[in-house]
Amino acid sequence: MIPFSPPTLTEDDINAVVEVLRSGWITSGPVGRRFEERIAEVSGTTGAVALSSATAALELALRAAGTGPGDEVVVPAYTYTASASVIDHVGAKIVMVDSEPGSPFPSVERIAAAVTGRTRAVITVDLAGIPFDSRPLATLLAGRGRIDAGLGAALGRPVIISDSAHSLGARLDSYPTGSLADLTAFSFHAVKNLTTAEGGALTWRSDLPTDQEALERWVRTYSLHGQTKDALAKSRGASWEYDVIAPAYKCNLPDTLAALGLSQLDRYARTLERRRELLAQYAEGLAGTGVTLLDHGGDGVVSAAHLAIATLPVADVAERNRVIQDLYEAGVSANVHYKPLPLLTAYRDLGFDIADFPGAHAFYSTELTLPLHLALSDADVAQVCTALATALRRSATRGTVSAA
Numbered sequence: 001m002i003p004f005s006p007p008t009l010t011e012d013d014i015n016a017v018v019e020v021l022r023s024g025w026i027t028s029g030p031v032g033r034r035f036e037e038r039i040a041e042v043s044g045t046t047g048a049v050a051l052s053s054a055t056a057a058l059e060l061a062l063r064a065a066g067t068g069p070g071d072e073v074v075v076p077a078y079t080y081t082a083s084a085s086v087i088d089h090v091g092a093k094i095v096m097v098d099s100e101p102g103s104p105f106p107s108v109e110r111i112a113a114a115v116t117g118r119t120r121a122v123i124t125v126d127l128a129g130i131p132f133d134s135r136p137l138a139t140l141l142a143g144r145g146r147i148d149a150g151l152g153a154a155l156g157r158p159v160i161i162s163d164s165a166h167s168l169g170a171r172l173d174s175y176p177t178g179s180l181a182d183l184t185a186f187s188f189h190a191v192k193n194l195t196t197a198e199g200g201a202l203t204w205r206s207d208l209p210t211d212q213e214a215l216e217r218w219v220r221t222y223s224l225h226g227q228t229k230d231a232l233a234k235s236r237g238a239s240w241e242y243d244v245i246a247p248a249y250k251c252n253l254p255d256t257l258a259a260l261g262l263s264q265l266d267r268y269a270r271t272l273e274r275r276r277e278l279l280a281q282y283a284e285g286l287a288g289t290g291v292t293l294l295d296h297g298g299d300g301v302v303s304a305a306h307l308a309i310a311t312l313p314v315a316d317v318a319e320r321n322r323v324i325q326d327l328y329e330a331g332v333s334a335n336v337h338y339k340p341l342p343l344l345t346a347y348r349d350l351g352f353d354i355a356d357f358p359g360a361h362a363f364y365s366t367e368l369t370l371p372l373h374l375a376l377s378d379a380d381v382a383q384v385c386t387a388l389a390t391a392l393r394r395s396a397t398r399g400t401v402s403a404a
């Protein structure tokens with residue numbers, strides 16, 4: 001079976017974790033700080049805080065933007081739940097926007113049209129590793145939204161937060177993700193390009209008009225119960241004394257996991273190169289099959305090549321699902337990214353109706369995600385392409401039969 005997205009772990013990765021386990025300090029400490037410095041380097045930012053997940057990073061980003069009850073936050077309907085659930089967590093109203101026809105992405109104009117006088121922040125998503133260009137969005141949002149205080153007031157517009165769970169190391173016009181939006185959340189979950197098993201990071205662009213050291217301190221404090229000292233600082237000398245300034249979260253990243261990420265960063269440039277190469281092989285291998293691969297190579301875009309998103313020449317969801325079953329029987333594990341949020345119970349219960357999101361619904365109905373990971377050989381890619389072409393031929397026959 002060709003798996004969908006297993007992690008690639010080397011002996012160096014394992015040794016890096018073991019070294020921390022033997023070191024006498026296993027939770028957040030010096031290794032995590034080195035990991036943060038390297039993440040800041042990769043994303044062209046002045047700093048980063050390592051956290052337990054991208055979800056935690058997104059939620060802290062919303063709180064750093066001062067988002068709370070009475071505020072609205074705009075988010076695409078075509079994304080993973082974590083992009084939107086965090087808006088609910090902070091007590092704000094989720095405002096979803098549809099995708100453009102034939103695309104999983106909303107346009108900046110569509111996002112801007114959803115902004116009201118209550119909009120505190122906008123969350124954009126770098127789906128599949130393709131960086132979303134928030135720069136024209138920033139221009140469109142100038143002077144709009146709820147910008148009475150905090151970061152929004154300093155920016156003169158709602159705060160733009162990038163869900164960059166898929167896009168560490170991507171670039172747009174030579175700006176790395178992390179440098180485009182105001183605040184950026186990365187994920188290091190087990191299926192991501194770079195993994196700490198579970199983990200994430202929050203970064204802020206280097207010219208963000210705020211006291212960035214204060215922002216970093218705030219994020220650290222809010223990721224550690226609102227406690228003014230972390231465990232390492234408390235363990236030094238007789239400096240046990242601390243305060244808790246807010247009843248906050250516990251979502252720091254321990255050194256045991258940071259070590260895994262730090263080790264993988266050493267080969268991350270090669271990882272990205274190979275992932276891009278695999279995408280190119282899919283494009284070549286699927287030529288003439290009627291499959292359209294999501295474009296990772298727009299103007300100035302260098303994608304992180306996280307997902308191989310394909311649009312199939314099939315009639316509907318049932319037929320797409322049959323193709324996934326056929327692929328499975330041919331030894332290929334495929335997936336779907338994503339079921340639009342209004343199709344999920346949680347968001348239906350919040351009042352969202354998929355009928356209001358025809359673009360997202362249509363893209364989802366014929367979407368299939370192909371395996372993309374470093375254990376794939378060139379021969380594996382060829383096998384996936386052959387299996388998909390065969391499944392699509394069978395699908396076309398079924399279409400003819402059922403139409404007759």
Ligand SMILES: Cc1ncc(COP(=O)(O)O)c(C=O)c1O
Pocket residue numbers: 052053054055056079080082083125163165166186187188189199200
């Ligand atoms: C688009 C997107 N956003 C956010 C997340 C959440 O990441 P994490 O699991 O690190 O919280 C994911 C995870 O799959 C994701 O795909």
